[in-house]
Amino acid sequence: MSEFQHPRPFDAAEDLAASHNGPILSTSFLSIDNLFMNFLEEHRVPGLVWGLVDGGGLIHHGAYGVSESASTHGLSKDSVFRIASMTKSFTALCVLLLRDQHKLSLDDPIGDWITELRFDPQLDQIETPITIRHLLSMSSGLVEDDPWADRQLALSPEVFQAMLSNGIGLDLRPSTAFEYSNLGYAMLGLIATRAAGVSLADMAAENIFSPLAMASTTWDLQTMDSDRLVAGHSLCDNQWVLEPSLADGAFGPMGGLGSTIEDLARWVTLHLNAWSEQTPRASLAIRPSTLREMADIHRVMAHPRMTDPDVTAQGYGYGLMIAHHRRLGRIVGHSGGLPGFGSRMEWLPDYGVGLVALANRTYAPLSDVVRRGLEYLVEQGFVTTPTREPSxxxxxxxxxxxxxxxxxxxxxxxxxxxxxxxxxxxxxxxxxxxxxxxxxxxxxxxxxxxxxxxxxxxxxxxxxxxxxxxxxxxxxxxxxxxxxxxxxxxxxxxxxxx
Incomplete structure (x- = not known):
């Protein structure tokens, strides 16, 4: 363990490109940087990297702090963080690609693909079979399981399948309400593997990571240069405690990916361009309509913590969370949290801009600061909605x-x-x-x-x-x-x- 100290001074990042919103956006960089630097010191985070993204890619990034608390090794846009539940968006897209290839249907009962799955015999007979769509949209009735599932990443496929055959219970009737389930996304990974005939990692590499040049995004962190891997931390009695890095396993589809700000900027750009009428379709086997489908509300979230009066609706799509905001329009994104890490990606399709932030402290609460950054860009007029040509x-x-x-x-x-x-x-x-x-x-x-x-x-x-x-x-x-x-x-x- 090492005693908490303030991280080293800010390592200023270069401005990588001019935004399509106009050169005025560059004057906002310092204010965005200050938001994140204040967050780091307020929440006592060893290190933090953030990136501002538009339809052309990463336009600005910042890196502050250290990769490991006992060292002076700094961070950069190439530093590899565990992105936790932000992984779910990649798993969801893999499943949707299999749907687009007619290898499965979202309305398939999950028992058709996971034949060993058994439910608690004490349950009433399930009148609505749980489908792939239910798992994608967090409406399967499986109980919320963050405290348990976060420690299951390294579970072997054999142990996972034995767990499923031993029996699973439900908290709610399927298709009646939102309830966040990591287990459901682990099941989706198993279904995708069986439908594709290859591992989820191989499918994602071929269809997403390689075409998007996301060379630093992987479930197998052992393949990455150790100097680029960021260590996860928890703060206990004012001492930093290093969290062990869990290996890839059966729960990887729900939260096991490692990635960088630069790679995630490419991911956000892909999603932003799916909403843009001015951007030509990329030469990918990914339909823009499929990406937009991910960002539709498929299950409304009656969230007691939703206190922003400007948010008129909130829900879960397919691997993404969506809110409708009076001033910001549609908000799309996802958070990530694991022992040692916290992350958030969020973008505004109506304005063509997004923010991504990665931190190496357990469950670092990045959602608010990311939202404040986007609000600042809109309220100050640094980004605008694109003009639609009248018919x-x-x-x-x-x-x-x-x-x-x-x-x-x-x-x-x-x-x-x-x-x-x-x-x-x-x-x-x-x-x-x-x-x-x-x-x-x-x-x-x-x-x-x-x-x-x-x-x-x-x-x-x-x-x-x-x-x-x-x-x-x-x-x-x-x-x-x-x-x-x-x-x-x-x-x-x-x-x-x-």
Whole structure:
């Protein structure tokens, strides 16, 4: 053991690239660095590495502290940490790739693949068979098992299979609620191995690690240069205690991977680009739609610790956690915690940016500082949502509405682009919006803003007039040719008239 000391000074990292969000992002690096440095000292962490990521890769990183408490060996973007439950996202993608290859179905009962599996005979008859989908989405009914499962990483396949044949109990009825299960992801690893005919490690290497050039990501840490391996620590009575590094085993699919900031940046970039309409599809055997499927909420989490009033929904996808936030939009990510390590990766698909952080202290609570970093980038305007090119259909509506405002007596321009249902029930004089009334209130049109498209069939724009401004919200119908279904006028609070 060694006495706790503050780590050595910050080892400044180079800025690797300009973000697609613009060069202004570089001015935010110091503030992000300060967030993480303050975290390290507040939480007494031996070492910490973090990375800022966009659709082009790692754009900035920081490394602070030491790899091992009794040494002066520093950290870098190439330092290999155990990433714990962040592993689940890789296991989930392997299972989904097997689904895409028609080698399994997510609705297969797990007993079809794990024939030796037995359940507690005292359980009531399970009316809903547990499926692969249930395991992926943490809705199998298996009990939460972090304190037990974290020590099972090195369990041999033979002992694991004997454990399953000896009997497993359930906490909840399958498909009724979220409950986090590491055992479920160990089972997924076994299912994937049997469906693929090769080990999960070999499948991940061929389909994910090698194509993405993630050369430092592995379940077998013995293959890595020992100088790059980071030691895990716990703090006991103000003394650092080194945690033993557990070997790869049957529970590796739930939390056994080792990786680096640089490799994980490539992983986050892959997921960010799956949501980008501007980014061409990479030459990988991974469908962008499969990556987006991972980041959908498949099981809602009624989480008592969810206290952020801006989070409107939270749930588990496939190997990823998802939240919907009033200001940040969709948030995707996962935490990791093992004896000796804590980690967090999180990205904002709407803004095309993400943060990853790795620490070498048991269960280092990185979620809050990572979220604060992303909030800072958005709130300060360092990142913005990409502009969607408006469809030709939206542009037709745009021109027609603007023409009707300029000449309220000529309603024909709206009639030409509207669905019949829009024109029913009320005559022109009583149908909102009444362009004559609008023109009387707001006066002569001065300028028209661009269309802000939220989809191919939805958009809004602002008209600036003599006496104020208002915003037009338009929604087109589903049938071809697309015509106007709904139109709403929202006044600018700064306008002179209501």
């Amino acid at each position: 030709q259909d939206l542009q037709r509506i745009y021109l027609a509405v603007n023409a009707s405002y300029q000449d309220p007596e000529n309603y024909q321009s709206i009639r030409d682009v509207a669905l019949a249902t829009y024109l029913l029930d009320r005559d022109d004089d009583r149908r909102p919006p009444n362009f004559t009334t609008l023109r009387d209130h707001y006066g002569r049109l001065l300028s028209v803003g661009p269309i802000i498209a939220t989809g191919k069939l939805r958009g809004s724009w602002t008209l600036d007039c003599e006496h104020g401004s208002f915003t037009v919200h338009a929604m087109l119908g589903p049938t071809l040719p697309h015509k106007l279904q709904f139109l709403q006028i929202v006044k600018d609070s700064r306008s002179e008239v209501g």
